[in-house]
Amino acid sequence: MPIYFNIMKTYKHIFFDLDHTLYDFDRSTRDTFLDLHKKYNLAEKGVTPFEDFFKTYNKINIEFWDRYRNNEIKKEFLNVERFLVTFKKYGLNDRNFAEQFANEYLANAPLKRRLFPGAIEVLEYLKGKYPLHIITNGFNEVQAIKIEANDLEKYFKTITVSEEVGVRKPFPGVFQHALKKAGARPEDCIMIGDSLEVDIEGAKNVGMAQIFFNYKNLPYNGVATYTIIELKEILDIL
Template sequence: MKIEGIKDVFFDLDHTLWDFDKNSALTFNKIFKMHDVAVDLNEFLSHYEPINLDYWKLYREEKIDKESLRYNRLNDTFKKISYQADSKLINKLSIDYITYLSSFNHLFDDTLDILNYLKPKYQLHIITNGFQEAQDSKLRNSNIHHFFQSVTDSEEVGVKKPNPIIFHHALNKVNAKPETSIMIGDNIEADILGALHIGMEAIYFNYLKVCADHKIKQINNLNELKLFL
């Protein structure tokens, strides 16, 4: 079951190492209190999370820009829960969300354990579609930045996963080859199919345990990487 010949391990960050959903919920709780937004947090999140994923898909596909993503995911959610929020409030919340998001730094269970396990054996890297300013803060504030030799983000490259350009850029940055590299992430389209398309190995972090193609290598918790690496 071990994958032979791997030298470079590339991770996604959000929803893979950094527990985005937990940190996001804590951030909304904070900024809603700051701005006296009287909504039920659980109800808000139940609508926000799928809306956010839909907007991220549009963002990956270059159909919307960063500002549209940040504004519309909030605007649509407030409409869903029938909360009156004007554009001034939404813009302020969208700014404060990014400002405070990286002040919460819960990692997935076993993140530190698996990074300590992999670090002596492989060169470790990040490839992320997340916003540059936020991703750097997340890595540093959660104290995992030192594990990674390189961080490649979509704003730096100008395209997003699964575009092969971002994968080739990340590989070229560290003189890595697709055939000796592996991508680990939570998104089948962006992380797994994107990596496989250029000849990398890939492992799907299926932490939500959704039904997925059995041909795709997958794990439900990070420590299961030890079965492959």
């Protein structure tokens, strides 16, 4: 009888990114913007067409996040200013309104139930086999609301939010903090995330294996242990 060796590595802990991996951040943001655009009659105030407004915001938002990551600006400034700058492009120069919009966006978007297809099926399957963990960049209160609204808490043994650590992925500190919390060694772990730069490189640098969730199915550079385009493919790997 031939002897077959299982060459697939066995992992002991699974780490997930949250935004754009389990949680469809783009859809929840878009839905919340649609709600608020309607609520505040923004079309009548010149903030139109919606798609143009949303595209403009997304571009400005990325610029503000880059500045935040470089420690040029604070969280409170980012929160309001990205909306003020967007609205100004449509002739709406009203700081109080930008602040109100920002607060409502932050309060409402995480309440949207918007998981990627297959997320629950995959979590249900993995839950019985491994301790599961989250490592997410973001603000404590926002991520906590999101996790609760989407009923994710029950799947995870530990949740690490970058704000609580003080450094963001891809910096090793946040991964090391999460590993310690989980009581895990990096070589026993695999990290699942949508960002090559943030999740995959970050995990690789601390010695964790990686699954790159290339949900937009875009051409990419870089090598992950595995690459998937649908969450359900995780069932074949783990």
